[in-house]
Every structure is written in C-alpha cells, then in structure tokens.
Amino acid sequence: MMKVSVTANYFDLSDKDLKQMSQLGVDCVDFGNGSSFPGVKEQGYPDLDALLKQKRRIRSWGLDINRVTLPNITTNFMNDGIGSEVEIENAVNAIKVFGEAGIKIVRQRFAGDVFPGLTTTYQAYQRGGVISRGESLGFTKEKAITPTLDESLKWREKFKEVYRQLVQTAEDYEVKIGMHPSDTPNPDTPFGGLGYHRIIDEFPNKNVGYIYCVGTRAEEGGSSLVLDEINHYGRKGRLFLIHFRNVRGSLATTKAFEEALLDDGDLNMFKILLELKKVGYDGCINPDHVPIMEGDLPDTDVNWSNSNIGWSSSSIGFAYSVGYIKAMLTALHEFSG
Template sequence: MKLTLQLSQDFTEDDLRYAQQIGVEHVTVSSTGGGRDFFRSVKQRVDAAGLILTNVGNTDVHNMPSVTLGLPDRDQKIDAYIEHLRAMAEIGMTYTTYAHMANGIWGRDRRPARGGASARSYTDGSATGFWAGTTYPSTGFSHGRAFSEDEIWDNFAYFVRRVVPVAEELGIRIGLHPDDPPGVPLGGVPRCIASSWEGYQRAFDIADSPNFGACLCLGTWLEGGATMGRTPTEAIRGFAAQDKLWKIHFRNVSSPMPDFVESFIDSGYGDMREYLKTLAEVGFDGTLIVDHVPQMIGDSRNAWSWSIGYVKGMMDALGIPTA
C-alpha cells in the first residue's frame, strides 16, 4: 500500500522534510487551477526530495457544477478536465480522483471531537455546503432550481463518455469519490450516483471501461451507514474483486447520518483495523491517505503526525508492508 501524505499547493521544503521524517514515501499535492508548468514543478521538487508523487489534484475540475448539472459551459469544463488528464500523463501520473457533486462538501460547521479537537460536522437540515471558495446556504436552491435524478445521471453519462476514451488513451485511471455526504438532496441537487453500492455499479456500467473505478472514502461511506447498501468491508472486497479499488481515504466518523462528527481514526464507529486488514487480504496496492483529520492543539502538523503514525502502527501490527 502507498501510504501517502497530503500536501497543499504551496508546500515548502520543510513539508517535504516532514514527510521524510514521519516515514512516508509518497505524497499527493492539491491545487487550484493546476496546469502543466505547475505539475512539472511539483514532480521535480518531490523527486528531488527522494519522495514519490502519487497524484496532483485540481479543484477546478473536481465537483464541477457545470458538468454535474449540465450548465451551458459544460463542454468547456470537460475540455479543461481532458487537459488535466493530459497534464497528469505528461508527468507520469496514472491515477486521478473525480467527484460528481454540484455544490461541494456539506457540513462545514466545526464541533469538538475527542478532547475538544476541532472537527467537521454535519446535522441534517442545518448544514451548509462549500467548495472552491463558494458557500451554499442550508435552505433554498444552490443553482436556481431543483434538479431530478435523471438529469444528474444523464449529465454523468455525457461526461464519462467524453473523458473515458481519453483516460484509456493516456493510461490514466479515474476513481469516483463518494458523495459527501451521500444520499440526501442538498440545495435542490440529488446525490444519487456515488451514494450507494448500486449507484457505483450503474456508474461503472455507463463508463464501461477498465479505467473507471472507485476512490473509496471510508469516512463518507460510514456517513451513509446502511443506506450505502454494503458495509465498508463488503465495499472493499466488492470493488477489489472488480479490479476497481485504486485509492482509499482512511477516516472515521462518530455515527452515520443524519448527524455526525469527523473523528480520530480510533474513536469513530468504524472498525478501521478491520478495514486495513481487509485491504491487505484483497491485495490492495493503491494509494491510502488519511483525510479530514480533526485539528489538535499546538503545531498544525500534530493531527497528521498522530493519524499517520496510528496507521503505520496498525500496518506494522498486521504485517502490512508499505510501498
């Protein structure tokens, strides 16, 4: 497994040394806008530090309302996504994550996790959404009207039928991230695709490609609880059996919807040791990142150090090597 540290687009040389010091060989870098020059610079800096780059994200082509809702500029946004794929291929990347959400991640409010650590939370009916600098209120429509599930599915099909042939040409796998949170309509937009096992299977059928699979965010899957149609363990085994399990977001939550707080790995209701053990049993060799960590007191790296150290300890106890 490629245990991976997330870095921001303005990462420093100290951030690279930090990755080395905590014993992580792989890093992923987020960005807004991305672009070939930026991607090349990131790859050169990571390589020079003796680390391995697993992915460079780009929020401009992730959670795109124009694509999810079929707005007038969707073809321009799809063209931008295809350019993102080509920029990734140019620096040797073979994987990228995609989320088909129109109005971002909901539940920005912070509530205390263990010991008062600040954590994202969600309460049905009062949560707000956020993505790439835009906030969506808890009431009303985020994009002027209510959309139907058929519209969301039709727009998904339009997108994947344009981008999947390019991904196949370039040798890039696209992993579909679960809706966060899953299932419930938010801002008048249904979350009907990456919100259940059945939704994923329908999405796979539409894409009809070995290059389209799953980014399994365990925290999001746990948010959905029984509504996901499979337990996290069953989802791991099922996606792996289809050769469509390529990335894991390794996080936990206090409880399933309608109310949850993101928790430390060891204090939520999910059995993270069992999930890690199952990943090893199915031969998972993709990227595993800790994600959405509760913020601890002191240095901002404390929460990442604790979380990654905990995962490394479990991997050692289970006899799981890191790539």
C-alpha cells in the first residue's frame, strides 16, 4: 500500500519536526541534501553510527527513513578536474553506509543536468494570494548558451562512468538508485524525456530506476505524458519514489508553467494515483515544491525561492498537501479495493 513521505533538507530534525510529522500521519522521511549527513564534510561520506542513531530516533516517532541523497557529483568531476575521482569513491562509500543502515533508496545528483537561463523565473500568484514558482520561455529574450551535441555526449560518458560503479555497489548492498528528472526539462537536458528513459537502457539492472517527479514531467508535456510514463516505467518496476506536484501549463503548450496546489492545477491527481495502483506501485508519495501559503515559514533557496522545497516545521502548505494525499489514498483504497 502506498505511503506518504516528506523531504527534509537538514539532518538534525527537531522533536517538533518529528512530532508534527507524526501528528500529520507522515510515514517516512526523505533526506534531500547529501551534504547534511554527519561525516560528509569530514570524510566525504556519512558516518554510520550517527546515521543509525538518527534512524532509531525517527523510528521512535513511528516514522522511518525512505530515501537519502549521496554526496554530489560536481562540475569539477564532470569537467575532468584534477583529483575529482574521489567523488565517485565518496558516493560508493555512501551507498555502503546507507546499505548497512538498511536504507534502500538513494539518489545521485549531477552538476549540469539542467540548463539554467533558458526560462525566466517569476513569482506566480494563485487563489487567495498563494505564491508559487512560475517559469516562462516567452519572457526570456536572451537565451543562455547550451551544450553542443559533442559536449552532451561527453557529459553522458561521465554520467555512465559514475553509474557503472554505483550500480555494482547498489546491487551488492541491495540498494536502489533512483534518478530525478531534469527540472526545468528544457530540450536536450540530460534527464528530460529522452535522456531520462535512456538511463534504464544504459543500465538495465533492476536496482536502477526513478524518483519520478509528476510535476517536473508535467512541465514538459502535461497530464497525458505523465500517465504514459507512469504506465511505462511502472510496469517495468522502475518507480522507486513519486514526487507529487501539480502544475498549470507546460513548456510544450503554453511555453510556460506554474506550480500549483494539488487540487488547483491541470492534473487530476487522483487519476495519477489510480495509474500508480494499476502498475502495482507501493512506495511513497512525496509532496514537493509546495506553494507558499499565508503564515508559512518556507524552506527555500536561490533556485527555488517561490516554493517550499523541503519540510519546514509549522508549514501550512505541507500540512495541506499531506492531508490531501492521505484523503486520496483512503478514497483509492475504498474505490478500488
């Protein structure tokens, strides 16, 4: 049966954080920042004892750790920087630590998987003044320079160099590697529609799959694309985690999009849950990039200044999203048996 997880971008969750998550009925925590784990800054990968201690603490509140993030693969590595091969070693060691801790889903971030400067980001306002992220192709008069075909092929080779080692270790430690799609999914981005699918062609190992972001993929092609991809990846058993986000518009239709509350975008989110159930998905549903509601103290950064990118205590937007998802999951169970 599907569960609910929330993303935290910091490791030291307070009792208030965990108490609120427990009260809302959250099942699991996803850790979205690979550098937040104790040990990463000191030795390059997480400390097992500190991780196990935090896992026990999280479980004492009736929750568990679902997905974690490996140390980043940086621009230095992707450009063949001197000494950058240690980044693969750190990622491999991190998988070993997470595997020993009994954590089964990891994500690897890669520098250069998005092409910034092709869209103009703006602050969108929706019902009652809700703030959300918007991006437009039309407002962008001077486009940033994007990689050539040869540069993209070289980038892909560096990606495969990393994944070849990660996949072997993941198999040895019974860990799944899920990739998030490129956000924003501009043409030719490494993990836009074509490049995203290519991952499981290049690495057919069953431990390789997706952190499938409904909103990001809707940005590229709307509801029909999302439903088709869920069906395709889901029946192959490659959906490891679902980022549950609604949007208005898409780059393909309106040349712009805006993130939206779950009940207020173009997508029928219940229909998406039905499709997930049809393909046998039983992992976590994770509300992400939650629009900012009155009274929120959002977790933002320079790249995502108009949405809650991760859990923040007393976040009204997260409370709304978790409750909405839990109600739909209950209805799904009654509807489909």
